[in-house]
Amino acid sequence: MDSKQLELRFLLTLLGVFFISAVAGDENGDYYVGVGIADVTGPAADLGMMGYANPSQSAKGIHTRLYSRAFVFRDGPNTDDPLVAFVSADIGMVDQLIKFRVVEKLNELYVNGPFNPQNVLLSGTHTHSGPGAYLQYLMYGITSLGFYEPSFNAIVDGMVQSIVRAYEKLQPGRLHINSGIVQNANINRSPSSYLANPPEERAQYDSDVDKQMVLVRIEKADGTPLGAINWFAVHPTSMNNTNRLISGDNKGYAEMLFESEMNPNTRPGKGEFVAAFASSNLGDVSPNVMGPRCIDTGLPCDFEHSTCGGLSQKCIAFGPGTNGDMEESTEIIGERQYKVAKNLFNNLDSTATQLKGAVDYIHQYVNMTNYEVEVVNPLTNTTETVTTCPGAMGYSFAGGTTDGPGLFDFVQGELSDNPFWNLIRDVLMLGPLDPVFQQCHYPKPILLPVGLAHQPYEWVASVVETQILRVGNLYIIGIPGELTTMAGRRLRKAVESVVVANAPDSETPHVVIAGLSNVYTHYITTYEEYQKQRYEAASTIYGPHTLQAYLKQYDILAASMLDGTNLDPGTPPPDLSGNQFNLIGKISRDTTPFLKNFGDCLLEPLPIVNPNDTVVVKFAGGHPRHDSMREGTFLLVEKCEECGDDTGSERWTTVATDADWSTKFHWSRPKFLSTESVIEISWKVPADALPGNYRIRHFGYHKPAVSIAATPRAYQGETRIFVVNGTGNNIVYHPKWTSEHKQPSKINSAAQFWHALASSVKDWK
Ligand SMILES: *[C@@H]1O[C@H](CO)[C@@H](O)[C@H](O)[C@H]1NC(C)=O
Ligand SMILES: *[C@@H]1O[C@H](CO)[C@@H](O)[C@H](O)[C@H]1NC(C)=O
Ligand SMILES: *[C@@H]1O[C@H](CO)[C@@H](O)[C@H](O)[C@H]1NC(C)=O
Ligand SMILES: *[C@@H]1O[C@H](CO)[C@@H](O)[C@H](O)[C@H]1NC(C)=O
Ligand SMILES: *[C@@H]1O[C@H](CO)[C@@H](O)[C@H](O)[C@H]1NC(C)=O
Numbered sequence: 001m002d003s004k005q006l007e008l009r010f011l012l013t014l015l016g017v018f019f020i021s022a023v024a025g026d027e028n029g030d031y032y033v034g035v036g037i038a039d040v041t042g043p044a045a046d047l048g049m050m051g052y053a054n055p056s057q058s059a060k061g062i063h064t065r066l067y068s069r070a071f072v073f074r075d076g077p078n079t080d081d082p083l084v085a086f087v088s089a090d091i092g093m094v095d096q097l098i099k100f101r102v103v104e105k106l107n108e109l110y111v112n113g114p115f116n117p118q119n120v121l122l123s124g125t126h127t128h129s130g131p132g133a134y135l136q137y138l139m140y141g142i143t144s145l146g147f148y149e150p151s152f153n154a155i156v157d158g159m160v161q162s163i164v165r166a167y168e169k170l171q172p173g174r175l176h177i178n179s180g181i182v183q184n185a186n187i188n189r190s191p192s193s194y195l196a197n198p199p200e201e202r203a204q205y206d207s208d209v210d211k212q213m214v215l216v217r218i219e220k221a222d223g224t225p226l227g228a229i230n231w232f233a234v235h236p237t238s239m240n241n242t243n244r245l246i247s248g249d250n251k252g253y254a255e256m257l258f259e260s261e262m263n264p265n266t267r268p269g270k271g272e273f274v275a276a277f278a279s280s281n282l283g284d285v286s287p288n289v290m291g292p293r294c295i296d297t298g299l300p301c302d303f304e305h306s307t308c309g310g311l312s313q314k315c316i317a318f319g320p321g322t323n324g325d326m327e328e329s330t331e332i333i334g335e336r337q338y339k340v341a342k343n344l345f346n347n348l349d350s351t352a353t354q355l356k357g358a359v360d361y362i363h364q365y366v367n368m369t370n371y372e373v374e375v376v377n378p379l380t381n382t383t384e385t386v387t388t389c390p391g392a393m394g395y396s397f398a399g400g401t402t403d404g405p406g407l408f409d410f411v412q413g414e415l416s417d418n419p420f421w422n423l424i425r426d427v428l429m430l431g432p433l434d435p436v437f438q439q440c441h442y443p444k445p446i447l448l449p450v451g452l453a454h455q456p457y458e459w460v461a462s463v464v465e466t467q468i469l470r471v472g473n474l475y476i477i478g479i480p481g482e483l484t485t486m487a488g489r490r491l492r493k494a495v496e497s498v499v500v501a502n503a504p505d506s507e508t509p510h511v512v513i514a515g516l517s518n519v520y521t522h523y524i525t526t527y528e529e530y531q532k533q534r535y536e537a538a539s540t541i542y543g544p545h546t547l548q549a550y551l552k553q554y555d556i557l558a559a560s561m562l563d564g565t566n567l568d569p570g571t572p573p574p575d576l577s578g579n580q581f582n583l584i585g586k587i588s589r590d591t592t593p594f595l596k597n598f599g600d601c602l603l604e605p606l607p608i609v610n611p612n613d614t615v616v617v618k619f620a621g622g623h624p625r626h627d628s629m630r631e632g633t634f635l636l637v638e639k640c641e642e643c644g645d646d647t648g649s650e651r652w653t654t655v656a657t658d659a660d661w662s663t664k665f666h667w668s669r670p671k672f673l674s675t676e677s678v679i680e681i682s683w684k685v686p687a688d689a690l691p692g693n694y695r696i697r698h699f700g701y702h703k704p705a706v707s708i709a710a711t712p713r714a715y716q717g718e719t720r721i722f723v724v725n726g727t728g729n730n731i732v733y734h735p736k737w738t739s740e741h742k743q744p745s746k747i748n749s750a751a752q753f754w755h756a757l758a759s760s761v762k763d764w765k
Pocket of ligand 5: 588
């Protein structure tokens, strides 16, 4: 044989190996895996936040950045092997338009590529501290004054980027699944509803919330950790509705702890290891584990209605932080999740198994306004066909929850209506409600018949996405809303039994619920919980049989996926991007205080600070909404290396960005109707901060004062050098450091005057 023949034989052997691994690969648990992370932080100020529907809760800056975390799993080495993409993003919920655009953009990048609406599942962690105004249905724009494109684009671009990063890094790898209990991190916020479920069903569980965390460990073929996904049911509402800084809440904090441990010496969102703390059946689950109490008397609230003296506003649940401090509560609840996740990741015990078997997926669009399902009538014991209803919110929707109470005199558990609110409703809806529609939702007293409102465009979704991703014996159920604890348990059981019936030889299936996926449709309670009409039931928009309809639908999906029957894809919902509008004020221009420039420091740090101190500085800045600095930062805390000598080797290394928990980026106006922006940056010096010379820098954009149409221009500024003090260290002070606590004066110098004048002249051009 000559060398050519040898080469050919070698090539054929190689192909043979590939062929074998492509066919039998998944049976050995060999997948192609990739993980990716990207920034989805949208407009950082002056935009309503998504979650509490509180119009006064508009963003005023950033505590932590928000990220999209993507996980791509492929069955084998070939580009046409079955592939699924699971994404968990630190956002309130995924919207239909987000799903449409993410898949479209992926198909622009990979023409005839592997991505489609069926195998891409997008899930939101449900943080209540992210920017809103990105959802296509009208209902969700009300408190944020409409739809704001930059907010939408930040999420789409970040999600696409994270999926691309995961896909481009696909490599042979393995997956393990493990589960464990998280103690003291969640409570049921509607326990009186939960008690309405049958006693024999409740007797199967030892808690009224799911305490189990399910974790997937992702590693390279050589065992090197790549990433993790876990599902644990809890609302990221440790930060309450008075918070004004963008935050990933308890899930975001847990993600940051896990990732920063696995990616040492990298800033948040920049490391290789990706850990998603994804949402699940969190509908009735609160992180505020101290429970609700009356804020005036400290006594327990009314159990059925969560009121104090008849008012929901006085009944609030608090987290475990000292005196109810929400930031500390976020840390504690985040850390409890992180510790269990890390333990499950590192200790694959006897209950942990390696995932083996096919990669598969199934998806169908269904119209939830008239879904037919058979139920047993408990009064007659006969089977009858019932349907879901066009969407409606009950009175108790406006009562809110103990995590964020609602408005006026609305309370939870409201079974009767009120002529005053009915009149307002009928005036708004141009006529009295159809009795058939009312009957469909019974016993819900209807406040907002949103499913009947089609003007100026749809208020809520009629058509939803239903989806299951399969990776071996892991089944990820993408559900378009928030299932309560018991509703989630019923759905998992239903899918489990379909899997067992259709694939009896396979190992125990692991069924997880990915909440807030693909499109938002509020809550899904059990039929029994629905009768109580607390907030979750009043927000079960398709009526009392919603869960029953989903049980049937996911049963069909799972069975069709396993036996390979084709399913009608269903009719996609409308793309309402052309209908969107907003009443969000434009930023016509930015100005600075007299004789100041953009980026000038207005408040300098103290010359010497100690670990645990908080450094606070201020800058004259531009409006942060010009650019959210996605994938970048509004600030840097930098430490000087090799400072203090004149060898010229001085370097500044990044210690923190605006994504770090230790920093806060805060925007404000000095007074009402001012066009000036005051940027306040704080940095809590970590207990283990290295002693040395530090500075804080700020970056932003400003819109020139005169030319209205001009595009914003970049600016930057920095503080004086300050020293972080430490024991037993000889700090070499930077030559420019001064012990004087000098503050910039109103008019520093003639030079500054001319500088300011010159830059205003530049703006004229
Ligand atoms: C939010 O939390 C803060 C403590 O961090 C507390 O002072 C405030 O009363 C809470 N507000 C609500 C509405 O829960
Ligand atoms: C959903 O079904 C209802 C009732 O049959 C129908 O009127 C409506 O047009 C459907 N919606 C969509 C978006 O197909
Ligand atoms: C319905 O069936 C259950 C169990 O089979 C039985 O206990 C109950 O008495 C029946 N109810 C009626 C109204 O027939
Ligand atoms: C900073 O705080 C930590 C934790 O509270 C404490 O252990 C440490 O001693 C403090 N360090 C200084 C320098 O005060
Ligand atoms: C710096 O740290 C030393 C040792 O902890 C302490 O004695 C000193 O007071 C600190 N200096 C300042 C200015 O805080």
